[in-house]
Amino acid sequence: MIKRIFLSIVILLSFTSTLLRAQIAVRGETIHTMNGEPIQNGVILVSDEKIEAVGSADEIQIPNNYDVHEASVVTPGLIDAHTVVGLAGIYNLDSDQDQLDDSDPIQPQLRAIDAYNAREELVKFVLDKGVTTVHTGHGPGAIASGQTMIAKTPYQTVEEAVIDSATTVAFTLGSMVDRYFDSPGTRAKGVAMLRQTFIKAREYAEKRNSDDPPSKDLKMEALADILDGKLTAMITAHQSQDIMTALRLKEEFGFEMILDGAAEAYLLIDEIRDAGVPVFIHPTMVRTSGDTKNASFTTAAKLAEAGIPFAFQSGFESYVPKTRIILYEAAIAVANGLPREAALRAMTIQPAQLLNIEKRVGSIAVGKDADIVLFDGDPFEYTTHISTVIVDGKVVNENDSD
Structure with missing residues (x-):
């Protein structure tokens, strides 16, 4: 019974x-x-x-x-090509700001998945605005601030949400680094530090594939994965000289790169196109100060006209609610010359393709x-x-x- x-x-x-x-x-x-x-x-x-x-x-x-x-x-569903939601919380509290560690300017070993808070109110905020997938993680401000990940926004744990646990390593070139660190202090010093670290990583990559591999070094592992094509370098560079430096580093070390921010990209259309580098464009309504002082409403339209792949991002803001909404950023770009279909693509299928998740998301x-x-x-x-x-x-x- x-x-x-x-x-x-x-x-x-x-x-x-x-x-x-x-x-x-x-x-x-x-x-x-x-x-x-x-x-x-x-x-x-x-x-x-x-x-x-x-x-x-x-x-x-x-x-x-x-x-x-x-x-x-x-x-x-909309895809935010670069954000820090889940690491950065909705309020200006030290307890919910994990997107940037200022103890060392070069920390590519920091994993986004170890800090992502799926229950953060800011994640729900962007979900309600139609953002169903985010490429998020450590933000700009350090020479190498850490890794990024891809997640769906409605879930309660990172294990449920994650699509890709390690997508890029976030780098920054320009004066923004000076806000958080005493060293490097100048652009040339910062690039020299980064170049030296990549040289060490190249030697490490060669040794780890040998019969006598070195003891595991998490910092070197992350950079070696970039050199071996397992991770992508996402380099935030806004001013023209920093964009050109990023392109030189890509050429010198032969890694895959996404140009992030690129406020003065309209000055270097030919160079960016010839390098075959896609762009996570700065939020259209970004505050025009510091490295972004020459940002333009028309950059998206110029990238589209030149055939340069790009996607919209919310980026990082230092004020509450600490993020932007890509739909609004795209709308302003449309009002300034970007075709509607191109704007839709730049927050759906285009970021999906650039992040290698187009088999799952980005189109119906x-x-x-x-x-x-x-x-x-x-x-x-x-x-x-x-x-x-x-x-x-x-x-x-x-x-x-x-």
């Missing part, structure tokens, strides 16, 4: 689990799939965390048991993660609201108004 009751409970729980499995239909007046032309009067079917169908309403029949959500405009296609954002109007209009955010096939935010 007890066995029968137990078996009945197991069957009931299994049946209930099947019923609770996310089965969602999204119906949109315009669906920007990022895989070709937008679909007018389109439908997306979602099951088991993945997109199972996408096409016009004439082609796709919505099953009766699917939960239907409607919107004026539908896009893939069969088999990809069901990360979807629903708008009640043009995403780049100030009066538009995000009505629904779906991540991995689950509704994580639903509002009548923003």
Whole structure:
């Protein structure tokens, strides 16, 4: 008798689990799939965390048991190409600021995954604005501040959230380093320190692949992984001379590089394009002071016109709430000459490609993660609201108004 009751409970729980499995239909007046032309009067079917169908309403029949959500405009989940959320908290408190350690200007061994707080209020803040994936971690300010990672935003632990635990090592060139460290003090000294460290890392990389490897050195391991192509160097450089230095370092040591910030990139369009380097562009509305004093609203449009791959980032701000929203930054870029489709690509499929996660996110296609954002109007209009955010096939935010 007890066995029968137990078996009945197991069957009931299994049946209930099947019923609770996310089965969602999204119906949109315009669906920007990022895989070709937008679909007018389109439908997306979602099951088991993945997109199972996408096409016009004439082609796709919505099953009766699917939960239907409607919107004026539908896009893939937005991807913030570079942020520090999860390490930097929403308030100016020492206890929630782990994005920069000022004990040593060169610390590439610091891992973002060891500091990321999935429950941080700032993570929820960007999720509500449609950002479903973040490339986050140690921020600018040190010659080498540490590693970055990629995470989904709705989850409660880093283990649930993480897509890639080690993506880049964050470097900084320019006067920003002087704010936090007594040494190097000048640009030339900082680059000399970095170059010397890379020379040591090159020797370490050669030895670790030999029959007599050295004792493990976490700092050298991280830099050797850059030289071996296992990690990418993300170099924050805003002024033209710092951008050129970053390009020289890439050429000298032969590593893969993403140019970050690049406030004066418009002065070096040919050089950046010839180097084949993508750009995580500075937030369009960044405060124009210090190294970013010559930032421009039109940089995104000029990069797009030149065919240089770029993506929008929120970056790091020293004031509450300590981050920007890439949707707003993209809207200002659109108002200053960037085509709408290019702006959408620069916060969806383009960052996904640059971060090598395009097989999972960045576009609406069969088999990809069901990360979807629903708008009640043009995403780049100030009066538009995000009505629904779906991540991995689950509704994580639903509002009548923003």
